[in-house]
Amino acid sequence: MEISMTVNGEHVTADVEPRTLLVHFLRDHLALTGTHWGCDTSNCGACVVAVDGEPVKSCTMLAAMAGGHDVRTVEGLEKDGVLDPVQEGFMRCHGLQCGFCTPGMMITARALLDNNPDPDDHTIREAISGQICRCTGYTSIVRSVRWAAEHASSTPTEDTAEVTS
Known part of the structure; x- marks a missing residue:
């Protein structure tokens, strides 16, 4: 299925399997490896990203669910070479x-x-x-x-x- 979202201020569109988790979409499709994949059970929180400004454990959210939303990863904190x-x-x-x-x-x-x-x-x-x-x-x-x-x-x-x- 095709999904589109904004990730770290950039519009992205990709074809993914409907069961693709957001953590895997970010890491495997967009090469944003700052988001870590830890437990797959939502216990550790290593995979937290912001979706529309709210922290979300990306190992329990399908990439398709993020379609149309604004996603921010740790790579999106730094702006123009200046650390957040x-x-x-x-x-x-x-x-x-x-x-x-x-x-x-x-x-x-x-x-x-x-x-x-x-x-x-x-x-x-x-x-x-x-x-x-x-x-x-x-x-x-x-x-x-x-x-x-x-x-x-x-x-x-x-x-x-x-x-x-």
């Missing part, structure tokens, strides 16, 4: 270790900050509660999202802010 504050925060505050869950965490964080530009730690933890990180213990992820909220309007530079533990 969420990406900058994860880098500066060590919000990743192995990096497997990071793309989904970043997409979830971006959606949270788009709807709530000044979340407290509890709200951040609640937003990412559908995702599993086996490496960080979440403290550095929460700190990264908080950094992004505090620097949402600044242009990232090498000396934007000092990172605190």
Whole structure:
């Protein structure tokens, strides 16, 4: 079947089998491999992308269901060579270790900050509660999202802010 959608600001059309999952469409058809395929059961959250601005686990959504919608992957966070504050925060505050869950965490964080530009730690933890990180213990992820909220309007530079533990 033919599907069309907007992915990271670009209109795409492709022929896919009706049973193709969105995660496979993004990775296999569009070569957007930042979206990770983890558990296939919607437990881990590594596959989270934004569909019309809402975090969605792409391993449980058919690509056809995304037809006509706006999909944003981790590759769509950076604009013109400038990192999104969420990406900058994860880098500066060590919000990743192995990096497997990071793309989904970043997409979830971006959606949270788009709807709530000044979340407290509890709200951040609640937003990412559908995702599993086996490496960080979440403290550095929460700190990264908080950094992004505090620097949402600044242009990232090498000396934007000092990172605190």
